[in-house]
Amino acid sequence: MGQYRNGAGPMRVAQEAPFYRAAGDEAEVFRAAAGGGLPVLLKGPTGCGKTRFVQAMAHELGRELITIAGHEDMTSADLVGRFLLKGGETVWVDGPLTRAVRQGALCYLDEVVEARQDTIVVIHPLADHRRELALDRLGTTLPAADGFQLVISYNPGYQSVLKNIKESTRQRFVAIELGFPPAEIETEIVAREAGIDVRTAGDLVRLGNAIRNLDGAPLREVSSTRMLILAGALVAQGLGLRSAARSAIVQVLSDDPDVVHALGELADAVLPRP
Incomplete structure (x- = not known):
């Protein structure tokens, strides 16, 4: 493994690139979206390589990857953050989405439709021209740092009518369809x-x-x-x-x-x- 310097930060050990074998133009589309800071929607069957694709692209682009697994009990606080009691004091603790926004990381929300719709609405301002995250409990809005990119995924063949991505969410994203390779x-x-x-x-x-x-x-x-x-x-x-x-x-x-x-x-x- 080699070493590299990320900006003015400390020297870090470069990890081996995750193995991903492209079957189409998915990598080219992702690079173009990343270059413009555009959010990406990955759709495809379970186990076809969506997560590995994101890992490989994050490595290629030199971005930190923060992955969030969508589930039906997920709340907006799970994404954004919450106040917690520590040492007798109440302190704010960032959620994974907020950390990604602050750090300019690639945030991957896997199986997004498993989360409740009122939770998904949180990502809307990040997925359009505003590129900002509302921290309502702090009474402020956090602009996305350079390099931040939002990626979500789902399996359209598995979802029911009651569990699908709303058009108001879908139309904010560049879509890449992945399937089983040749x-x-x-x-x-x-x-x-x-x-x-x-x-x-x-x-x-x-x-x-x-x-x-x-x-x-x-x-x-x-x-x-x-x-x-x-x-x-x-x-x-x-x-x-x-x-x-x-x-x-x-x-x-x-x-x-x-x-x-x-x-x-x-x-x-x-x-x-x-």
């Missing part, structure tokens, strides 16, 4: 991330695509790249390929015995015999 790229990703040979990775990718192409399958999610990597990691630890596929893919996708049985038969048909 077979040759996904094979490279699985081989590298799991530490297995390309042939075995290709077998797992063929199974993944077979499941994704099933017609009328009662699955809420399909086999993701993440799941294929987990199966490969089991193989790297000495587990047989079919056992790894059943544990990391088949059993994870459904609890219905009939569906699990059908997926197991598909895995046996696609994967090579021991």
Whole structure:
């Protein structure tokens, strides 16, 4: 690892870049958005690489990355901050969004639709020409520091009508759609991330695509790249390929015995015999 100096700050150790293999123009679009300080909306299925993409771009751009996992109990105070009692005194403690705004970091709000709508409204002034965050409890407004960028993500195929991004939020963002990569790229990703040979990775990718192409399958999610990597990691630890596929893919996708049985038969048909 090398070293670099960020502005006038202290010398820091440069970490290895997160591995990400682009399948389209997503990196070019993100760079352009970052250059103009524009917020980005990433949409795509679970486990397709949205988080890794953000990590790779933050590293490339030299930005600190602050990640927030969206959930239904999240409040605006969880994002912005709150007053806490410390040592007998009441002090203000910044939330992760406020820290990112102050520091000029890249703030990634993952699965944004899981948060309540009244919470999401907090990001609106940051996602338009104002680029500011209202700190109502402090009675002030905080302008975003240079370098700040807001990135949110969600899975449009998984969300219900009641859980979706409002147009008032969506239209503030540049959208980048990510999907599962072509077979040759996904094979490279699985081989590298799991530490297995390309042939075995290709077998797992063929199974993944077979499941994704099933017609009328009662699955809420399909086999993701993440799941294929987990199966490969089991193989790297000495587990047989079919056992790894059943544990990391088949059993994870459904609890219905009939569906699990059908997926197991598909895995046996696609994967090579021991």
